[in-house]
Amino acid sequence: MRTRLAFILAGAGLLASTAPAWAHHAFAAEFDSTKPVKLRGKVTKVELINPHSWIHLDVVGADGKVTNWMVEGGSPNALIRRGFTKDALPVGTEIVADGYQAKDGSARANGRDITFPDGRKIFVGGSNPDEQPNYTPSK
Amino acid sequence: MNHKLLSVLICVHLWPVAFAQKAWTVPRTLDGKPDLQGVWSNVTITPLERPRDLGDKAFFTEQEALQYEKQVREQNNADRRDGGAQADVNRAYNDFWYDRGTKVVASRRTSLVVEPPDGHIPALTPEAQKRQADRAAAARGRQFDGPENRALTERCLVWPTAGPPMMPSFYNNNYQIVQGPGYVMVLVEMVHDVRIIPTDGRPHLPAHVRQWFGDSRGRWEGDALVVETTNFTDKNSFRGSDENLKLIEKFKRTGPETILYEFTVDDPTAFTRSWSAQIPMNRIQGPIIEYACHEGNYAMTGMLAGARADERSKE
Numbered sequence: 001m002r003t004r005l006a007f008i009l010a011g012a013g014l015l016a017s018t019a020p021a022w023a024h025h026a027f028a029a030e031f032d033s034t035k036p037v038k039l040r041g042k043v044t045k046v047e048l049i050n051p052h053s054w055i056h057l058d059v060v061g062a063d064g065k066v067t068n069w070m071v072e073g074g075s076p077n078a079l080i081r082r083g084f085t086k087d088a089l090p091v092g093t094e095i096v097a098d099g100y101q102a103k104d105g106s107a108r109a110n111g112r113d114i115t116f117p118d119g120r121k122i123f124v125g126g127s128n129p130d131e132q133p134n135y136t137p138s139k
Numbered sequence: 140m141n142h143k144l145l146s147v148l149i150c151v152h153l154w155p156v157a158f159a160q161k162a163w164t165v166p167r168t169l170d171g172k173p174d175l176q177g178v179w180s181n182v183t184i185t186p187l188e189r190p191r192d193l194g195d196k197a198f199f200t201e202q203e204a205l206q207y208e209k210q211v212r213e214q215n216n217a218d219r220r221d222g223g224a225q226a227d228v229n230r231a232y233n234d235f236w237y238d239r240g241t242k243v244v245a246s247r248r249t250s251l252v253v254e255p256p257d258g259h260i261p262a263l264t265p266e267a268q269k270r271q272a273d274r275a276a277a278a279r280g281r282q283f284d285g286p287e288n289r290a291l292t293e294r295c296l297v298w299p300t301a302g303p304p305m306m307p308s309f310y311n312n313n314y315q316i317v318q319g320p321g322y323v324m325v326l327v328e329m330v331h332d333v334r335i336i337p338t339d340g341r342p343h344l345p346a347h348v349r350q351w352f353g354d355s356r357g358r359w360e361g362d363a364l365v366v367e368t369t370n371f372t373d374k375n376s377f378r379g380s381d382e383n384l385k386l387i388e389k390f391k392r393t394g395p396e397t398i399l400y401e402f403t404v405d406d407p408t409a410f411t412r413s414w415s416a417q418i419p420m421n422r423i424q425g426p427i428i429e430y431a432c433h434e435g436n437y438a439m440t441g442m443l444a445g446a447r448a449d450e451r452s453k454e
Contacts, residue, residue: 024432025293027231029283030441033224049435051295051330053236072438074236077311077328077428082235100228103445111232112220123235 024051024075031110035101039069039109040117043093046086048076055111057095071097071111073123084123095122165362165392168318172338173362175316175323175390178425179398181305181418182240182312184211189250189258197258199247208243215239238310244419251306254403254415263379267409271379283446286439293439295432297351297375298329303368303386304377304402306418314420315427316390323357323364331430336366344370349382351375363391381409396422 041059053073058066079085089095096115102108114122166174189196199207217234220227244251250258263271282288291297300306305314305327313328321339326332338357348354354370366388373382384406393399398420405413 025290025438025442028225028228030438030445031228032445033228036224047435050430051432051436052438054435054437070437072232074232075310075430077430078236078238080428081238084235100224102441104441104448106444108441110228112227112230113218113233121233121235123233 027110030072030102031100031108032103033100037097037099037101037109039071039097039099041069041094043089043091043095044068045091046089048079048086050075050077053079055089055095055097055114057097067107069097069107069109071099071109071114073111073114079123089122163395170320172318172359173364173392174318175364175392175398176318177422178313178315178427179420180312180423181307181314181400181420182238183242183244183251183307183418184208184215184240185243185248185251187251187306187416188260189252193249193258195257196249197256199243199249201247204243204247208241212241236310238312240307240312244417246417246419248417251416251418252414253401253417255412260378261410261412261414263409264407264411267379267381270381283443286443289439289442291375292330293436293442295330295436298327298332299377301327301329301332303334303352303355303366304388304404304416305400306416311428311430313423313427315425323366326427328427328430330432338364346370349373353384353386363389365389377404379409380404380406383408393419 039057039059041057043055043057045054045056047054047056053076055071055073057069057071059069060066094117096117097109097111098113098115099109099111116122168174168176215234215237217230217232217237219230248258252258252260255261278288286294292299298308300308305325308329311328315326317324317326321337323336323338325334325336327334332352334352334355336355336357338359340358341356343356344350344354349370349372351372351374353368353372355366355368357364357366359365368386368388369384371380371382371384371386377384377386384404387403387405389399389401391399391401400418400420401415403413403415404410407413
């Protein structure tokens, strides 16, 4: 029985892992997997908008030139339910965005990981932890 | 028999009746209809179709369900960075932005599809398969020509799980139901859609009128709201359906915090047989949050600009 269960679950997991990733749009069409970027800079604007949020930050290059980058996140609705608002990431906060640059070479990237400079994640949690405060039944 | 014993016996006899009176019954609106109102979520990690490897296994045991949940949570976790750069890009952003749920449905069914019993969507008819193949062939190589060639989701027109029929997706699986005399309204968070369903017995729209969400008509059957939707446009398709789709949805309160939502897909020109699914909806704290898809759809220009850059690099 244990062997059969393991087989069943392994098979089910394989299906889950090979299912196409599915965001609102095709990220692979927008961003270049051969252009990983790690951007460090200060937040200039936070757009919590649908379908996807955008965080803007000023990045100082090696030549001292400042470039304003846009980093793409997801739908803000789940964030707002988890208590994350614009005030949670004030303008001027220093962050590090780890992602991939836009295919057209512009200063846009997706934010695969967004952290504070000391490595602490800014967007912690998600659907993975068991705690889902938004799904506690109302009484 | 003395009075004391008699009163004890009466109490013992009546106790189950008193208990039963406290049992939950379907709440009703002032006009006597089952009350479906509130904010509900249909989030679950139970897949629409049963994973092939599960064969004829229709239900998980409690232990199997726990293991399956753990495994799917690990697979879904977008915080992981393994699998190469392409997989990494496709995960889009980290897990905090997603809301895929963590649990299988309470029945522990291995699929949301309940009919046919194998848990799978029936095969498409040969005509439907040809239609799909023809469309794919016509689109091939032209997917990035312009915004009209992109998916309906990317154009912020419709969301494939927003309904009808309504199914869980990876975030914003939330619905608000409001009832009034002769109408039921469902506000669907994805993608900010409103379904206004007349329940006053009026006929469907004329057959030539075709709409993205079809044309819904509701009726009350016992404790359930039954909604029949026809008049779908052929510009959209639900899992291979065509404009002849007749969709039957059923909403039934099953407890103070739950609705059982069922739908049946009847489309003989698209599917080789009809099929049905069951999805529980659980009450959540509101409110529904606005999803103004066009407001920030920079991705459309981003994708098309990416395609132009790809073309230039090949010149």
